[in-house]
Amino acid sequence: MFSEDDLLPLSSLQHLSFCPRQWGLIHLEGIWSENVSTLEGRFLHEKSDGYATEAWADVRIARGLRLRSLRLGLSGKADVVEFHRMPKAEGSRKGIRLAGARGLWTPYPVEYKRGRPKMGHWDEVQLCAQALCLEEMLDVVVPEGALFYGKTRRRHEVRFVAPIREEPEALAGELHELSGKGVTPAVEYSSRCKGCSIMDACLPLVAGKKRSVIKYLNRMLDMLSEPEGDL
DSSP, X not given: OOOGGGOEETTHHHHHHHOHHHHHHHHTSOOOOOOHHHHHHHHHHHHHHTSOOEEOSSEEEEEEEEEEETTTTEEEEEEEEEEEEOOGGGTTSOOXXXXXXXSOEEEEEEEEESSOOXXXXXXXXXXXXXXXXXXXXXXXXXXXXXXXXXXXXXXXXXXXXXXXXXXXXXXXXXXXXXXXXXXXXXXXXXXXXXXXXXXHHHOHHHHTSOOOHHHHHHHHHHHHHSOOOOO
16 A cells, blocks of 8 residues: 555556556656647636536546545546446445435446547556446446547447456556656657657657667767868
8 A cells, every 4th residue: 555645646657558658758757749630639627617516316526536545656637527327226236325415326437538438458557447446435336437539529439347457557556656766767669759749859761760779979970070061
């Protein structure tokens, strides 16, 4: 179990899952740069936080809910957590009680993302980590949640089955290990680098090549010492 002082940002799990070097540059070195994609994503998150809590017959909606897990050592904030009233037929499954509402309720986290569903699992990792926080905080099973994508304007439902649950568990351990070392991981160039907002700071095409730094510096010094040509 971690203490309150040891908690790391839940959102950093997504950065680590997407690219360990991106995580290091952002969370260890404090490097960040906005581009169209990050601005669209930030606007979408702000929009999701901008509405009051809503109450319907079978759904209660909480926005900007604070989350934490002392077991995983994470803390953060959920865009939206819906609480769905459980049918009486599901009385054998554990739910929670809400003030002023009858019956038992199940948490259902919803994370807002720009763009479209991705090939990788980094969005699912972040959403599942939110579910694990809710389970620890409320002592209840959270079986599923959803990712809402701004481009498609549709929800992508995610069921938190065993393989999906294992990934944030493992990443949380790796996150604390890397944070303890305090060293930004080496670059591994891939197609994901092209859309990264901090590509100019990362320099994956240069830093990713296994070249000798001494040879590079000597080559640059030789170029500077070469006599200029006749004018």
